[in-house]
Amino acid sequence: MNKRSAGLDPYDFLDVDSLLDTEEREIRDTVRRFVRERVLPEIGDWYERGVFPREIAKELGSLGLLGMHLDGYGCAGTNAVSYGLACLEVEAGDSGLRSFVSVQGSLAMFPIRAYGSEEQRETWLPRMAAGEAIGCFGLTEPDSGSDPGSMRTTARRDGSDWVLNGTKMWITNGGIADVAVVWARAEEGVRGFVVPTDTPGFSTRDVHGKLSMRASVTSELVMEDVRLPGDAVLPGVVGLKGPLSCLNEARFGILFGAAGAARACYEAAVEYSLSRTQFGKPVAGFQLVQRKLAEMAVSVNRSILLAVHLGRLKDAGRLVPAQVSFGKLDNVRQALDVAREARGCLGANGITLEYPVIRHMTNLESVSTYEGTHEIHTLVLGEAITGMPAYR
Structure with missing residues (x-):
């Protein structure tokens, strides 16, 4: 006979729920329902086939989860705990899905919001918050992982333009991204660039044969004389x-x-x-x-x-x-x-x-x-x- 302790939830043994406010619990519960109803019935198939359904991006956007901890430009502006709880519930579904949320909001949207120009913010953030545009983050390279300061990707000035050359590796969302935030070594130090993925010279190759994170797109980014206008650089930061x-x-x-x-x-x-x-x-x-x-x-x-x-x-x-x-x-x-x-x-x-x-x-x-x-x-x-x- 099951004699669990009265009032004790074996899945919330320490009653962490009592530490959350009403809004935080509502956000958590909303994401939990979405994961149970939309993700869990499908995730085994997505994982086995090695696919990330692009349409899920708009569904996540409609829930307000993309860049949810950022202010303005269509972002929800929640507190950090709410953002964390949303990540917890999404990853209870699958790490690949949470990786999408993290890359979109914290690695692609965050630098545009924190360091970008007003034009860059207005151009990209509302569409990214809605899941209509997907972003990726280009830092890791084939020979530069834990030591990003050794990156070989370069950005050189050519008149008023920038020209990027180099390769990035293990980039989540790379093959489905509409915009890449790429970090490159310039004369004055490491700079970030907002790169539309349809820019000539920019290409991607997806990584296949993965036995982990299969419901997530992982790619190589290749930049061969990618020419960008002068205002493609993130103006608000220089260096690592x-x-x-x-x-x-x-x-x-x-x-x-x-x-x-x-x-x-x-x-x-x-x-x-x-x-x-x-x-x-x-x-x-x-x-x-x-x-x-x-x-x-x-x-x-x-x-x-x-x-x-x-x-x-x-x-x-x-x-x-x-x-x-x-x-x-x-x-x-x-x-x-x-x-x-x-x-x-x-x-x-x-x-x-x-x-x-x-x-x-x-x-x-x-x-x-x-x-x-x-x-x-x-x-x-x-x-x-x-x-x-x-x-x-």
Whole structure:
């Protein structure tokens, strides 16, 4: 007989819900319904076929999720916690879908809003907020990942124009983007450029054969004498501060999103263990299974609590990049552990797309690497603790 503690929600063990205000809960619940009704019935097929349905962009835009933490230009202007909760619910559906939301809002829209000209903002942000135009972020290169300062992509002046040459790699949304925010080395330092993807000399090649993030478009960007007008440059920033600030925005969404993936795996494990019967009773009644479930519950609830706390710091203007690294590092690590434990609870069924666990588990391998690897965030924390950088 099921004797769960009265009033205790096994999926919100610490009652984090009580820490949220009415608007935050409404936003979370709206996104949760969308994911359950629109995404979960289809995501296994999208993942298996390796497709991202472009029409989902407009649906996300109609919900106000694209650039939702930005002000003006058609953006919702929500607080940071609401944005994080939306990322959590979207990634409970799939990491690829949350990656789309993060890249669109935090990596493409954010730099245009923060560093762009008024013309750039008015041209792109309303369309991007609506999902009518898709953006991507060109920083990583084939030989420049964790060390963006070694990028080889160049931007040189030619009269009043700029000419870009170089290659970017592992670019989410690249093959479906209408606009790319590309970072390149200019004479005065690293500069950002707003590049319409139909500009002559700009081309993309999608990455195939992926066993992770399959419901997400990943591409190579190639720029061969891409000529841009002088006003294509982002006027508000010079140097690596520009792209690094964008990455910090995206990592904030990731630390919430990873908790969503972990929660989805934990929920699947609980439901399966209560329904799966062996030796005459549900496997949930065996000690070793209960140990797995208890460990997963602790990890999931701790991760969500950490995420909400960091969101409150961000809304108060007190969040610093090293704290974002703390959240990204630990929440992704915890999510991977939860996914692996959940896979074990489901046995052989855990490796099929009938259940979400193996999909989340493989996706999280990518999440652990992008937006700063586990190792890089470890060194960020090490420098914050000691005052001594150890990257080289």
